[in-house]
Amino acid sequence: MIGLMFDMDGVIYRGNKPVEGAKELIDFLKRRGIPFIFLTNNSTKDPAMYREKLLSMGIDVPEDRIVTSGLAARLYMEKHFRPGKVFVIGGEGLLREMERLGWGVIDVEKARKGEWKEIEYVVVGLDPSLTYEKLKYSTLAIRNGAKFIGTNPDTTYPAEEGLYPGAGAIIAAIKAATDTEPLIIGKPNGPVYEVAREKLGEVEEIWMVGDRLDTDIAFAKRFGMKAVMVLTGVSTLDEIERSGIKPDLVLPGVGELIKYLEVVEGENEAGGTA
Numbered sequence: 001m002i003g004l005m006f007d008m009d010g011v012i013y014r015g016n017k018p019v020e021g022a023k024e025l026i027d028f029l030k031r032r033g034i035p036f037i038f039l040t041n042n043s044t045k046d047p048a049m050y051r052e053k054l055l056s057m058g059i060d061v062p063e064d065r066i067v068t069s070g071l072a073a074r075l076y077m078e079k080h081f082r083p084g085k086v087f088v089i090g091g092e093g094l095l096r097e098m099e100r101l102g103w104g105v106i107d108v109e110k111a112r113k114g115e116w117k118e119i120e121y122v123v124v125g126l127d128p129s130l131t132y133e134k135l136k137y138s139t140l141a142i143r144n145g146a147k148f149i150g151t152n153p154d155t156t157y158p159a160e161e162g163l164y165p166g167a168g169a170i171i172a173a174i175k176a177a178t179d180t181e182p183l184i185i186g187k188p189n190g191p192v193y194e195v196a197r198e199k200l201g202e203v204e205e206i207w208m209v210g211d212r213l214d215t216d217i218a219f220a221k222r223f224g225m226k227a228v229m230v231l232t233g234v235s236t237l238d239e240i241e242r243s244g245i246k247p248d249l250v251l252p253g254v255g256e257l258i259k260y261l262e263v264v265e266g267e268n269e270a271g272g273t274a
Contacts, residue, residue, distance in 0.1 A: 002264060003203030004029065004036040005196055005225070007187075008050070010211035010233020011254055012038065015160035018057040019232045021255015026059050028258050032265065035203055036065065039196045041152035041186040041215060043070030043125035043167065044091030067196050069151035069167075069186035070094040073123060074101055076191040077149070084120025087111065087141055089134050089170060094125045094151065111137040117144060124174060124182070125151035126167040135173060142178040152186030154215055158233045188219035197223075209254060211235060213245045221245065230254055 006012060012022045029036050038050070038061060045053065047066040054061050070090070074097040083103040088095050098105055106115050108131075119141035127134065142148045155168035171182055185191045187210075200206065206225040210216020211233025220227035229247035231237065232254075240250065251257060 001203050002034060002205050002207060002261070003200045004034065005039045005200065005206060005208045006036060006254070007208075007210035007212070007216050007233075008038050008040040009042055010158035011209060011230055012054070012059070013057060014158050014232065016053075016056070017160060018059065019230075019253055019255075021253050021258075023058050025254050025258055026061065028261070032261075034261065034265075035201055037196060037199050038066045039187070039192070040067070041069045041154050041167070041192075042157060043068050043073070043094040043097070043151040043186075044128065045093035046096045047071060049093055064199070067192070067199055068093060068097075069192060070097040070125060072192040072195045073097065073125075073149060073151055073185045075195055076185055077101060077121070081121070081147070085115075085118045086121045086123055087116070087119045087138060087146070088123050088125075089127045089130065089138055089174075090123065090125035090151065090167075091128060094123065098123055108133055108137065116141050119144070119146045121147045121149060122174070123149045123151070124167065124171050126154075126157065127170060130170060135170075135177065138174050139177040142174065142180050148174065148178065148180050148182040150182040150184045150186075152215070153184050154186075154212065156234060158211065163234065187215040188222050193219070193223050209257065213239060213243050213247075217245050217247050220247075228257065 047063045050066045051063045085104045086098045088098050116137045122138045150171040153168040154166040156163040157166045208220035208225040209228040213235045217227045227247040229250045
């Protein structure tokens with residue numbers, strides 16, 4: 001059986017507008033009982049918030065089918081690190097995940113009072129409310145020995161107006177200020193794969209559907225998945241031709257995936273009756 005992992009920004013929607021054919025594809029997968037999850041490097045929302053966003057577009061997906069880099073960061077930290085105070089640069093979704101850790105979150109107000117010296121983990125994602133002060137206390141804490149964790153390496157993300165700065169751009173600034181390499185949780189790295197693979201369940205083949213060569217397609221290649229590239233997000237055909245990272249399949253958008261799945265399903269059914 002095939003299982004699918006979908007990136008979200010630039011694949012299922014851009015900003016608050018669904019990509020053409022996205023709802024039809026998800027409805028098709030649900031009717032056919034084909035396992036799938038949504039796997040996003042964007043940590044500004046948690047799975048519950050993403051479920052609400054998708055519902056507003058007419059796409060009904062259970063919360064447990066959505067994996068964010070923020071969720072993966074929390075699960076990885078619970079498994080691999082001892083408890084310690086956390087400083088967060090990120091949106092509401094990442095903050096919620098770090099609060100769920102129960103280790104204690106030090107905000108800017110507390111950092112101003114000198115509590116930045118108690119920070120043991122600086123966790124950085126996309127932050128629409130980024131300030132110099134947040135960068136300052138992150139830098140101080142990391143230089144004081146705090147662990148530097150990045151949710152994902154995406155330097156940009158696709159929105160309705162075009163490409164906006166992503167988490168990777170913020171992480172790069174802190175890396176430059178601290179001379180410290182971060183641990184990156186999200187695609188194309190292993191920590192998020194562990195979480196996503198467990199969520200997907202028992203499947204024989206995985207198709208990773210994404211819009212970025214450097215994260216989605218590289219992620220698929222690294223972990224032996226079929227790499228499906230859509231052209232509704234970041235990477236273009238010209239970039240594919242110039243890149244050493246080659247998708248297995250390139251489509252204008254996710255809606256075109258239905259006919260490919262119908263063919264594969266037909267072949268599987270024919271093989272099962274032979």
